[in-house]
Amino acid sequence: MPDIQQLLSLMARLRDPEQGCPWDLDQDFKSVVPHTLEEAYEVAHTIESGDLGELCDELGDLLFQVIFYAQLAQERGAFDFGDVITAISDKIVRRHPHVFGTLDTPDAVAQRQMWEAIKAQERQDREGEGMTPPGALDGVALALPALPRAVKLQRRAARVGFDWDTPQPVLEKIREELAELEAELTAGAGHDRIEDEFGDVLFTCANLARHLNVDAEAALRRTNAKFERRFRRVEAILHEAGIDVVSADLETLEAAWQQAKGEESER
Numbered sequence: 001m002p003d004i005q006q007l008l009s010l011m012a013r014l015r016d017p018e019q020g021c022p023w024d025l026d027q028d029f030k031s032v033v034p035h036t037l038e039e040a041y042e043v044a045h046t047i048e049s050g051d052l053g054e055l056c057d058e059l060g061d062l063l064f065q066v067i068f069y070a071q072l073a074q075e076r077g078a079f080d081f082g083d084v085i086t087a088i089s090d091k092i093v094r095r096h097p098h099v100f101g102t103l104d105t106p107d108a109v110a111q112r113q114m115w116e117a118i119k120a121q122e123r124q125d126r127e128g129e130g131m132t133p134p135g136a137l138d139g140v141a142l143a144l145p146a147l148p149r150a151v152k153l154q155r156r157a158a159r160v161g162f163d164w165d166t167p168q169p170v171l172e173k174i175r176e177e178l179a180e181l182e183a184e185l186t187a188g189a190g191h192d193r194i195e196d197e198f199g200d201v202l203f204t205c206a207n208l209a210r211h212l213n214v215d216a217e218a219a220l221r222r223t224n225a226k227f228e229r230r231f232r233r234v235e236a237i238l239h240e241a242g243i244d245v246v247s248a249d250l251e252t253l254e255a256a257w258q259q260a261k262g263e264e265s266e267r
Helices: 004-014 029-049 052-076 081-094 108-127 146-159 167-186 191-211 216-240 250-266
Strands: none
Touching (some): 029 216, 146 191, 146 216, 167 191, 191 216, 216 250
């Protein structure tokens, strides 16, 4: 098995001030972030496609992002890759006392509660004694995409009892939020009011996904893929009929859409 040191050496060479790569030398922590996010999404996409061979390659790209940050930190004298390994190893042991300690193995619900309690204690320890006790929503990263961040905020609030017991009240809340959005539209409200009410609808839909134990982000990606697949079929149907999709009226487009849906249901 190749040693991780080989990858660390390659990264150091790329950042060598005299013989390194000009692009890599031009990067800093902030400039690398968009590439890290892109690589993480490519890993998710590859997992959904089921291509394990491609997944190996994408995981390598994601690992390289970690190596890059560690190299940047080492150059500043902050920490190195070894410190990253030590930190995550210690954290895994600390957050799994039922595996690496003497506690009894809990069920999934109890394990999640224990995990969150340990994380909360870690945050309090970092802030120091005598500081304001950590809030339930502390530590939910602002950099998260809005949809998964909404779900994470809702989960944190649910831990202190701010939640419904079943999905039904959430469905009712969605209807309420839709009615409020419709009222603003009817009243000719400005863009900010419309955006605010629309955000409430999305936030409540994310909450419903949580109650249904559905991954909201994965569900939306799945629907995106379905829409893309069906619309490409619409274009093919119209092309086969000698109709330009750009000039087709809505009725023609809808008929082709229903045909595309029907073909999928027959498979």
